Amino acid sequence: MFVSDRIKSMQESPIRKLVPLAEEAKSKGKKVYHLNIGQPDIKTPEEFFQNIKDFDEEVLSYSFSQGIPELIDSFIEYYKSYDVEFDKDDILVTNGGSEAILFSLLAVCDYGDEILIPEPFYTNYNGFSTSAGVKVVPITTKSEDGFALPSKSEIEELITGKTKAIMLSNPSNPTGKVYTKEEMDIIKDIAVENDIYIIADEVYREFVYDGLEYKSFAQMKEIEDRVILTDSISKRYSACGARIGCVASKNKQVTKEVLKLCQSRLCVATIEQVGAAGLIKVSKDYMQEAFKEYDKRRNLVFDALQDMEGVFCKKPRGAFYITAKLPVDNAEDFVRWLLTDYDINNETVMFAPAEGFYATEGMGRDEIRISYVLNEEDLNKAMNILKQALIEYNK
Amino acid sequence: MFVSDRIKSMQESPIRKLVPLAEEAKSKGKKVYHLNIGQPDIKTPEEFFQNIKDFDEEVLSYSFSQGIPELIDSFIEYYKSYDVEFDKDDILVTNGGSEAILFSLLAVCDYGDEILIPEPFYTNYNGFSTSAGVKVVPITTKSEDGFALPSKSEIEELITGKTKAIMLSNPSNPTGKVYTKEEMDIIKDIAVENDIYIIADEVYREFVYDGLEYKSFAQMKEIEDRVILTDSISKRYSACGARIGCVASKNKQVTKEVLKLCQSRLCVATIEQVGAAGLIKVSKDYMQEAFKEYDKRRNLVFDALQDMEGVFCKKPRGAFYITAKLPVDNAEDFVRWLLTDYDINNETVMFAPAEGFYATEGMGRDEIRISYVLNEEDLNKAMNILKQALIEYNK
Numbered sequence: 001m002f003v004s005d006r007i008k009s010m011q012e013s014p015i016r017k018l019v020p021l022a023e024e025a026k027s028k029g030k031k032v033y034h035l036n037i038g039q040p041d042i043k044t045p046e047e048f049f050q051n052i053k054d055f056d057e058e059v060l061s062y063s064f065s066q067g068i069p070e071l072i073d074s075f076i077e078y079y080k081s082y083d084v085e086f087d088k089d090d091i092l093v094t095n096g097g098s099e100a101i102l103f104s105l106l107a108v109c110d111y112g113d114e115i116l117i118p119e120p121f122y123t124n125y126n127g128f129s130t131s132a133g134v135k136v137v138p139i140t141t142k143s144e145d146g147f148a149l150p151s152k153s154e155i156e157e158l159i160t161g162k163t164k165a166i167m168l169s170n171p172s173n174p175t176g177k178v179y180t181k182e183e184m185d186i187i188k189d190i191a192v193e194n195d196i197y198i199i200a201d202e203v204y205r206e207f208v209y210d211g212l213e214y215k216s217f218a219q220m221k222e223i224e225d226r227v228i229l230t231d232s233i234s235k236r237y238s239a240c241g242a243r244i245g246c247v248a249s250k251n252k253q254v255t256k257e258v259l260k261l262c263q264s265r266l267c268v269a270t271i272e273q274v275g276a277a278g279l280i281k282v283s284k285d286y287m288q289e290a291f292k293e294y295d296k297r298r299n300l301v302f303d304a305l306q307d308m309e310g311v312f313c314k315k316p317r318g319a320f321y322i323t324a325k326l327p328v329d330n331a332e333d334f335v336r337w338l339l340t341d342y343d344i345n346n347e348t349v350m351f352a353p354a355e356g357f358y359a360t361e362g363m364g365r366d367e368i369r370i371s372y373v374l375n376e377e378d379l380n381k382a383m384n385i386l387k388q389a390l391i392e393y394n395k
Numbered sequence: 396m397f398v399s400d401r402i403k404s405m406q407e408s409p410i411r412k413l414v415p416l417a418e419e420a421k422s423k424g425k426k427v428y429h430l431n432i433g434q435p436d437i438k439t440p441e442e443f444f445q446n447i448k449d450f451d452e453e454v455l456s457y458s459f460s461q462g463i464p465e466l467i468d469s470f471i472e473y474y475k476s477y478d479v480e481f482d483k484d485d486i487l488v489t490n491g492g493s494e495a496i497l498f499s500l501l502a503v504c505d506y507g508d509e510i511l512i513p514e515p516f517y518t519n520y521n522g523f524s525t526s527a528g529v530k531v532v533p534i535t536t537k538s539e540d541g542f543a544l545p546s547k548s549e550i551e552e553l554i555t556g557k558t559k560a561i562m563l564s565n566p567s568n569p570t571g572k573v574y575t576k577e578e579m580d581i582i583k584d585i586a587v588e589n590d591i592y593i594i595a596d597e598v599y600r601e602f603v604y605d606g607l608e609y610k611s612f613a614q615m616k617e618i619e620d621r622v623i624l625t626d627s628i629s630k631r632y633s634a635c636g637a638r639i640g641c642v643a644s645k646n647k648q649v650t651k652e653v654l655k656l657c658q659s660r661l662c663v664a665t666i667e668q669v670g671a672a673g674l675i676k677v678s679k680d681y682m683q684e685a686f687k688e689y690d691k692r693r694n695l696v697f698d699a700l701q702d703m704e705g706v707f708c709k710k711p712r713g714a715f716y717i718t719a720k721l722p723v724d725n726a727e728d729f730v731r732w733l734l735t736d737y738d739i740n741n742e743t744v745m746f747a748p749a750e751g752f753y754a755t756e757g758m759g760r761d762e763i764r765i766s767y768v769l770n771e772e773d774l775n776k777a778m779n780i781l782k783q784a785l786i787e788y789n790k
Contacts, residue, residue: 007652059438263408265490
């Protein structure tokens with residue numbers, strides 16, 4: 001039997017495709033430190049579970065396609081803390097940030113249209129683009145430049161009559177890059193001058209280090225009708241399994257059209273929405289502690305990497321990822337080898353090979369993405385394994 | 396600013412688009428009997444909520460992209476009761492039946508490909524088809540024939556080089572039609588002779604009346620590699636808000652490819668999966684009682700319709716819908732009027748205008764879909780309102 005060409009062309013997730021090797025290693029009793037996936041180990045706030053405990057409907061019925069009012073209100077309140085004022089109909093609850101991105105693409109792109117994305121980029125953007133029939137045109141950024149954007153003119157060279165949006169995550173997954181005011185202004189100007197949208201994936205908004213002030217594209221009032229925020233509670237509240245995100249935009253036509261997509265899939269899981277609505281009650285201390293913890297880990301991992309021969313990365317300022325160059329030809333082979341052939345005291349470590357985060361053939365082949373989502377003790381062990389493994393691998 | 400042509404072309408859900416009128420009526424103190432949406436009033440089984448109460452993880456982390464093992468096992472066990480044996484990797488948990496349909500379309504159709512669907516059909520098939528860039532080619536069926544399929548040759552005339560699948564719900568939403576053995580054989584033969592898939596939406600499997608034996612396309616062993624089941628717990632367990640469904644197929648290539656789509660959106664809401672996994676423990680009595688209740692309601696609504704002048708429908712054998720012809724030119728106008736201008740003792744009733752369930756322009760304009768999801772007392776009142784309203788409307 002046949003399958004579609006588009007689905008055949010879809011890459012397997014570089015974050016998840018080596019999971020079977022990890023499972024095999026574990027079945028043989030090996031411990032695997034998972035630095036391949038952005039799954040925080042921080043506790044999900046009690047407020048989430050408490051709201052669910054208090055849920056006492058007898059019939060678990062469809063909720064509103066747009067999302068339950070309590071959750072929409074809580075998003076509105078949350079954005080107010082970033083000086084962004086949304087109306088009730090500006091926010092549409094989605095199945096995680098994932099669906100928010102898919103819906104945004106469907107709303108502004110027709111089949112065969114193009115979007116610009118700085119690469120390396122969150123690998124699942126590929127999946128959503130394939131599903132939506134949208135061509136990803138990468139804006140190449142490089143490890144040696146700390147993944148800074150190229151010049152305005154270099155970016156504009158990539159724009160064609162089919163370009164409908166620039167999509168980017170800020171802070172960036174997988175690089176940890178936080179775009180500067182100047183870079184954001186370039187993107188803004190390009191969007192205005194070429195009449196395209198900015199799809200801003202800001203799920204790591206809370207994780208900006210070194211005292212940098214965080215800027216959201218939604219705060220740029222002069223372009224509020226061309227900014228579509230895609231957001232998620234997954235990272236900031238360590239609630240990845242809830243699959244609660246949203247599309248938020250001041251562009252009423254976009255939100256009206258996205259609502260049709262929301263209606264076609266009826267609603268988002270009700271109980272997880274109820275839980276998520278409770279998160280607005282979470283204290284600032286929770287966020288502050290998580291922030292401090294990640295900052296410590298960032299320093300730990302970055303310092304450890306500096307101490308490994310042939311490893312290169314600039315210090316990232318945000319999110320909880322570092323994309324680092326390794327002294328190997330093929331990082332995926334190395335990661336496989338870590339899982340199948342290497343251990344220290346029966347322990348090994350798993351990373352995401354970074355090649356899958358690039359759209360340009362061959363780029364990032366010697367890079368890995370490290371998610372620093374484990375506690376210090378585990379991170380220390382994992383970094384030691386990486387260091388020793390590189391020496392062993394290059395013998 | 397612009398939006399995409401495809402999203403502009405997407406119709407608003409006929410089930411939901413008049414909801415604002417209903418909300419307005421309610422805000423004025425009018426009671427509205429909602430027979431527009433397939434939202435059962437039956438209690439969700441306690442086993443669902445109990446499993447959630449027992450969930451005590453501290454970190455709500457991503458679960459497996461394919462679905463949690465307990466839920467996959469429970470689907471396997473469930474299908475066994477229908478003499479269908481699935482392996483663990485044959486089943487992929489989805490965000491309701493909705494995502495199951497979208498993923499099935501993406502997996503077997505490229506952009507511009509075609510699928511045959513008997514019309515009237517579940518209106519959201521339009522949304523998923525638009526999202527997937529697939530053209531819906533309707534197989535027209537008619538109220539006067541009890542929505543029976545046309546002949547094999549008539550169906551085959553609709554097949555082109557781009558046809559990739561026949562998709563149908565059985566029992567049917569919105570008609571309540573249960574396909575006969577002969578009709579299913581015709582579909583099977585067409586699929587084999589034209590090398591296309593059967594995407595079988597069987598979410599109303601449990602609701603087959605009059606002692607008919609239920610047949611699933613998945614039971615046809617000779618075509619098991621071309622059948623893709625899309626399923627959902629929403630209706631059988633009255634858990635619409637859980638958004639738990641699945642794709643199930645013996646075609647290993649299809650499930651392997653659909654897994655890539657599952658990976659790209661990471662996972663389905665964890666807590667609702669945990670709840671859904673408990674449903675396998677629900678007693679047969681629960682299903683039996685729900686079944687009896689719906690059967691009673693079916694008889695009540697059908698008998699009431701027979702008693703209304705100018706109303707036509709054949710008695711449906713499954714699901715919990717009746718699509719009926721009304722003695723009006725435009726059923727949508729009539730439904731609007733019911734909400735805005737009519738009441739009996741400050742009560743009115745809402746239906747889904749059926750035109751939106753047809754792909755062929757102009758068809759179904761005088762039809763409504765009635766969801767008999769309320770208790771007998773309410774249904775009696777609602778049917779009386781319909782009867783009196785038709786007399787008043789046609790004065």
